[in-house]
Amino acid sequence: MSPILEVVALHKRYGDRTVLHGVHLEVERGEIHGLLGPNGAGKTTTLECIEGLRRPDQGQVCFLGAPVVMGRVPRQMGIQLQLSSLPGTMTVDEAIRFVCAYRGTAVPMALVKRMDLTSLGARQYQALSVGQQRRLQLALALMHRPALVILDEPTAGLDVSTRAELHGILRELRSEGTSVLLATHDMAEAETLTDRLTVVIGGRVVASGSARALTAQGEGRTRVTVSTARGGLAKEPAIAGASVRTVADGYVVYDAADTAAAVSALLAKIAALNDSLVDLRIERPSLEDRFLELVRTEAA
């Protein structure tokens, strides 16, 4: 099946500054696709070109098989912008009716209820909390049941529970077959929520794939943390196949290139010391580690 969104060789300049150098991106149907990058990497410009809000200098954006025309936001897209607002005195009910009127749809009561907006109907936009405003904006982007939802840092500034609630909603959307393109700075969010990722640095795509695949490609080593009953390992921590990172409070932390070999060597060493294992933790390099590695590589 062809991807729902295809971005090919996107170039964009602002005056003398080139902000996009041939960005490629594909979003499959029913996937949550993350767009990662440091500030000024070109994420928002990429999204604006996709949305038809900004004209690329070169390249093409195809959505549902048709090219996106500058100035005409595709109807089947639901968009939540990074800097987005509504008139402060507009009530939640008015905002919902207003958007539905322009979208030409009836008010989807189930969605309004799901987004917990029913009790906020008479509240003015300016009186809503940040979390409530984001929930309303997301609801407005979903009113017409779009095929692709584009969210630019939707969870920035939200508390943990509101963020978790939004993640739940995005997972529900995916299970219903809706595609989501999510630009975020939150590595944990990208790691747990997305199916695939595209990393943009300096206007170039420097990595893409699943979070697991991206972290596996890195040079980062697995961290192995061990403690033993009699503390024998803390006194003689050296093992083959892993380097000692720290020894503190009876815990030894190793950096291991080959995790299986390191764990085998550890167990053998503990047995040789007539000690017994109390705690063993294995931590793969995180997406954040890999992302920072990519940023450093590009900067170099």
Next chain:
Amino acid sequence: MSAMAEHFRVELRSMLRHPSQLLLSYLFPLGFFLFLGAVMPRLNPNATATLVPAFSLFAILTGAILGLPTPLVELRRLGIARAFRVIGVPDRSTVGVPAAANAAHGLLAATAVTVVGVTVFQADAPRHLLAYGLVLLLAAFVFTGLGTLIGVVSNDARVSVLWSQSLFLPSMLLGGLMMPVTALPEGLRRVSSVLPTTHLMRLHDALAFERAPSSAPWVDVLALVATGALAYVIALRLHATEERSASGLRGLWALVALVPLAATMLQS
């Protein structure tokens, strides 16, 4: 209900919830009218002749020129205009509906001025209500057009206030609202031709109050319609240009809209 009608309804109600909008559309013009309406006829008995036409125009002028630009600047600055665009709101609605709602409030305030002026202050009543109403409609069209243009060309609220005041104060002082244009020296009388209120007061005199016209009314109508239309077209064009520069030269577009009025200087 069509989308634009729903938008208009929301905008109409939303403006009433906004304290500064409420102040500029109703409290300030009506309060000023009630004060001067009580004082002026005692100081100058002839003031009753122009009380109703002058203050009805003043009510529309205040709401449109002082009240309309800042919300339009905020619309862009806060990302509301962009949010509207991705929702599918056409640019003509984003720009035009607030103007239409502002005009509706202005006309309501002008109606209150007319009723109170005639019944409470015994001011001269218009002889032709239809002509009177049409002149007020034309005033709403021109003032909201210029107010919209000021809102679109201004990069921030401070700039919009400067532009608004540079049109509002001369309109008050030289445009026939506070004193007849005929009482001005020749040089200032020519300058007053650039102000919409000068032409609107002439039209009120000629068409609604059946007083001897000081110029051909069709010239005034033509100049005002051209100014209003030009203001809306330029405002819409500038608003629709997404990647526009933030250059202060954009403000000069506001002056282009006044060219039809300035051209009438040649006639006077």
